[in-house]
Every structure is written in C-alpha cells, then in structure tokens.
Amino acid sequence: MSTTGRVAGCVAAVLAGxxxxxxxxxxxxxxxxxxxxxxxxxxxxxxxxxxxxxxGAAVVAAKLVAVVLALALLVRPxxxxxxxxxxxxxxxxxxxxxxxLLGGAVLTxxxxxxxxxxxxxxxxxxxxxxxxxLVWGIALLVAARLISVRASLGAGQRSTPARPAPALPVPxxxxxxxxxx
Numbered sequence: 001m002s003t004t005g006r007v008a009g010c011v012a013a014v015l016a017g018x019x020x021x022x023x024x025x026x027x028x029x030x031x032x033x034x035x036x037x038x039x040x041x042x043x044x045x046x047x048x049x050x051x052x053x054x055x056g057a058a059v060v061a062a063k064l065v066a067v068v069l070a071l072a073l074l075v076r077p078x079x080x081x082x083x084x085x086x087x088x089x090x091x092x093x094x095x096x097x098x099x100x101l102l103g104g105a106v107l108t109x110x111x112x113x114x115x116x117x118x119x120x121x122x123x124x125x126x127x128x129x130x131x132x133x134l135v136w137g138i139a140l141l142v143a144a145r146l147i148s149v150r151a152s153l154g155a156g157q158r159s160t161p162a163r164p165a166p167a168l169p170v171p172x173x174x175x176x177x178x179x180x181x
Contacts, residue, residue, distance in 0.1 A: 005146030006074060008139045012089075013070035015136035020063035027056030037129065038121025066140075073143045085144035092137025099130035 026034055026045045034042055044052040066088060072081045103126040105111035107119070116122055 002146055005143050008146070009070050009073045009143035012073075012136055012139040012143055013067050015132060015139065016063055016066035016070055019132065019136070020060050020067060023056060023063060024060045027053060027060060033124075036121055036124035038118040038125075042121075070140060070143065073140075073147050077147060082144055082147060085140055089137045089140030089144055092133050093141060094137070096130045096132070096134030096137055100126055100134055103130065 022033075025032075026037075029048065031046075034045055037045075044055065069081065069085055069088060073085055077085075102111065103122050106113055106116060107122060107126060
C-alpha cells in the first residue's frame with residue numbers, strides 16, 4: 001500500500017476510535033460536550049434508560065468494528081474487507097457531507113427552514129461532528145481504494161511496464177574522402 005493509503009487507513013482508524021471513545025463516554029453517563037449534539041441523541045443519552053444504554057452500546061460496538069475495518073486495510077485484506085470499507089466510507093462521506101452542506105446552508109441563511117431548534121448544536125455539527133464523519137469517510141475511501149488498486153494489480157492483473165521509446169537511428173556520417181587520396 002502506498003504511504004498515502006497507509007496514512008489514510010491510520011487516520012480512519014484514529015477517527016473511528018476517537019468516535020467510539022466519545023460515544024462510550026456518553027453512554028457511560030458522561031455529559032461533557034453532550035449539549036453540542038442536541039436533539040434526540042442528547043435526550044437519549046441523558047435519559048439513561050435500558051433502551052438508550054443498549055443503543056449506545058451498539059453504536060460503540062459498530063464504531064469499534066470500524067476501527068478494526070480500517071486497521072485491516074493496512075495488512076492484506078480480503079475482497080470483502082475492501083468492499084465493506086468502500087461501502088462504509090461512502091456512507092460516512094455522504095452522511096457527513098450532506099449534513100455539513102445543509103447545516104452550513106441553514107447557518108449562513110442560504111437555506112431557510114424556519115427557526116432552528118438549537119443553533120449552537122447545529123454549529124457544532126457543521127464544524128465538528130458531521131465534519132468528523134466526512135473526513136473519516138474520505139480517509140476510509142482513500143485507504144480502501146488504494147488497497148483495492150494494489151490488490152487488483154497483485155492478483156494477476158499486472159500492470160505492463162511502459163516500453164521504452166524506440167531508439168532513433170543515429171545518422172552515419174560519410175567518411176571524409178577528400179583529404180586522403
């Protein structure tokens with residue numbers, strides 16, 4: 001894998017891991033930055049019901065699987081791992097990108113959807129939480145794509161080396177017949 005692919009895979013793993021730790025912290029009852037999430041997710045985390053805890057645990061587990069998936073790209077991954085990484089990267093990129101674009105359009109007044117329920121949380125989503133998903137998704141896509149190209153080249157589809165350009169004929173000079181007669 002290229003250096004770019006390795007860096008992208010590591011970035012995806014770190015972002016997934018940090019996201020898992022954050023979700024685990026909120027699931028365990030932590031409240032720091034919870035008010036920056038807003039909406040139903042904040043409400044669920046504050047309720048501390050069995051359903052909320054189960055959902056939080058499932059989210060943490062899914063994010064930990066994403067860590068393993070990103071790290072698996074750094075070694076010889078199977079085709080299934082590469083395809084799952086491309087799918088997950090696509091979903092994360094679309095989710096994060098759409099939310100950053102739409103949230104940004106609402107915050108800047110380009111898109112008017114009426115009063116914003118929690119403008120502070122929306123700012124945090126645009127500038128951190130959804131941007132995080134966007135960068136994580138792009139990193140996963142880059143890593144998966146670069147490993148997919150390498151894997152397909154190594155699996156019998158060898159790239160043909162460029163052939164050197166044919167040598168141009170060297171013009172022969174006529175012997176100097178005029179001075180030695």
